Amino acid sequence: MQDVSELNTIETDVLIVGGGPAGTSTALGLLAYSDLKVTLIERSELNHTRIGEHVSPSLFEILDYLKLNADKIKTEFATPSYGTAMAWGSERVFSMNGIYTTETATYQLDRTNFDFELLKAVAEQGGIILPRTELVEHSFDGTHWKIVLKHAERGLIHIKTRFLVDASGRSGGLSKRIGIQQERKDKLVGVGAFFQLKKGVHPEKYQFIESTMDGWWYRSILPGRLMGMTFFTDSDLASSLRLSNRQAWFDHLSKTQHLKKELEQYVASASEIWTRQAHSQITSFSDTSNFIVVGDAATSFDPVSSMGIGFAMSSGCSAARAIRKALNENDSDAITTYENDLQRQFDAYWTQRQAIYAREQRWSGEVFWERRREYDI
Numbered sequence: 607m608q609d610v611s612e613l614n615t616i617e618t619d620v621l622i623v624g625g626g627p628a629g630t631s632t633a634l635g636l637l638a639y640s641d642l643k644v645t646l647i648e649r650s651e652l653n654h655t656r657i658g659e660h661v662s663p664s665l666f667e668i669l670d671y672l673k674l675n676a677d678k679i680k681t682e683f684a685t686p687s688y689g690t691a692m693a694w695g696s697e698r699v700f701s702m703n704g705i706y707t708t709e710t711a712t713y714q715l716d717r718t719n720f721d722f723e724l725l726k727a728v729a730e731q732g733g734i735i736l737p738r739t740e741l742v743e744h745s746f747d748g749t750h751w752k753i754v755l756k757h758a759e760r761g762l763i764h765i766k767t768r769f770l771v772d773a774s775g776r777s778g779g780l781s782k783r784i785g786i787q788q789e790r791k792d793k794l795v796g797v798g799a800f801f802q803l804k805k806g807v808h809p810e811k812y813q814f815i816e817s818t819m820d821g822w823w824y825r826s827i828l829p830g831r832l833m834g835m836t837f838f839t840d841s842d843l844a845s846s847l848r849l850s851n852r853q854a855w856f857d858h859l860s861k862t863q864h865l866k867k868e869l870e871q872y873v874a875s876a877s878e879i880w881t882r883q884a885h886s887q888i889t890s891f892s893d894t895s896n897f898i899v900v901g902d903a904a905t906s907f908d909p910v911s912s913m914g915i916g917f918a919m920s921s922g923c924s925a926a927r928a929i930r931k932a933l934n935e936n937d938s939d940a941i942t943t944y945e946n947d948l949q950r951q952f953d954a955y956w957t958q959r960q961a962i963y964a965r966e967q968r969w970s971g972e973v974f975w976e977r978r979r980e981y982d983i
């Protein structure tokens with residue numbers, strides 16, 4: 607492996623911006639099936655807290671494809687879950703293994719350590735990883751991107767790369783920087799907090815979803831005896847309900863029928879209240895040469911689908927295949943074919959999303975649900 611710890615000029619074949627599941631899967635898909643040189647930058651510390659953890663077992667097939675030890679990762683970073691309990695469409699609670707999946711079991715990932723394990727694998731397989739690094743300048747000369755990076759300790763690093771990958775997550779920061787706009791379909795956000803389980807109480811093994819007048823609550827079980835409680839609603843509704851205010855958020859939770867009782871098992875003090883974007887969107891990028899977008903930056907889904915992580919990784923594998931074809935086989939259609947595949951997957955997702963929201967008719971006159979009947983804003 608090349609020692610780049612002192613270099614301030616790097617030449618690579620593929621530069622990936624973003625070290626989440628999409629970025630690392632793209633890197634691993636390149637390293638496992640080609641001789642292309644891969645460099646990945648991540649703006650944060652590599653082991654920062656990540657949100658989103660409920661996955662279907664098909665994720666482990668992707669790990670196999672990426673030539674990782676899927677059994678080890680399953681044992682160390684995933685806990686089997688009994689699926690999802692839902693009060694959606696009526697007060698009655700019903701169970702399903704996953705809303706979108708017919709799989710017989712689902713899993714809860716230890717997200718921080720899972721993502722870190724993928725980053726470690728990229729480094730072990732010869733990829734260069736630069737944490738605490740951001741892209742500050744870019745230009746394209748017809749065959750290469752010339753990129754200037756800013757590393758927290760090393761200062762400016764110059765990179766010459768044949769291909770550039772946006773794996774920067776839902777914000778799609780890199781795409782925006784080079785002038786590509788995402789098509790946003792809604793303005794869903796998640797406003798949540800973490801709670802610690804009380805001593806002596808055994809953690810639940812299933813997620814719980816409860817719909818309400820203005821959106822829906824999601825209780826997730828996390829490693830370290832933690833629970834995540836998140837309210838999903840539109841950003842304007844979150845503002846008018848003042849959900850970033852701790853008291854207002856708790857007051858809103860206290861109006862639920864089922865989930866307010868679940869809190870009894872947890873110590874009262876919650877983490878700070880955080881807000882995350884959770885909107886659905888799709889990005890068109892194939893008009894830009896030597897450039898591809900993966901994961902949430904390319905196509906992001908409503909968390910009701912539990913589709914994010916699995917999709918991020920499978921899109922990374924497909925993108926790696928398209929890059930290999932473009933760079934090694936001069937296949938000029940590879941990136942467009944990849945983009946068309948994403949569009950097809952998004953269209954199928956959108957139809958299913960409509961069907962899920964249509965199952966809840968109790969508040970059909972309320973803004974949140976009305977918008978989901980129109981299915982566009």
Ligand SMILES: Cc1cc2nc3c(=O)[nH]c(=O)nc-3n(C[C@H](O)[C@H](O)[C@H](O)COP(=O)(O)OP(=O)(O)OC[C@H]3O[C@@H](n4cnc5c(N)ncnc54)[C@H](O)[C@@H]3O)c2cc1C
Nearest residue numbers: 624626627628649658659660774775796901902914915918
């Ligand atoms: C509240 C909530 C709950 C969710 N629950 C689930 C769930 O239960 N199951 C599921 O499958 N999915 C869930 N998701 C979705 C899931 O988290 C995402 O789909 C998944 O993380 C996408 O992976 P990614 O690699 O595309 O993006 P991310 O995981 O967002 O990774 C992007 C990375 O890029 C880095 N980055 C960003 N900009 C730059 C830059 N300019 N330079 C360098 N680095 C940069 C970021 O620091 C980050 O590490 C949830 C999402 C939300 C908001």
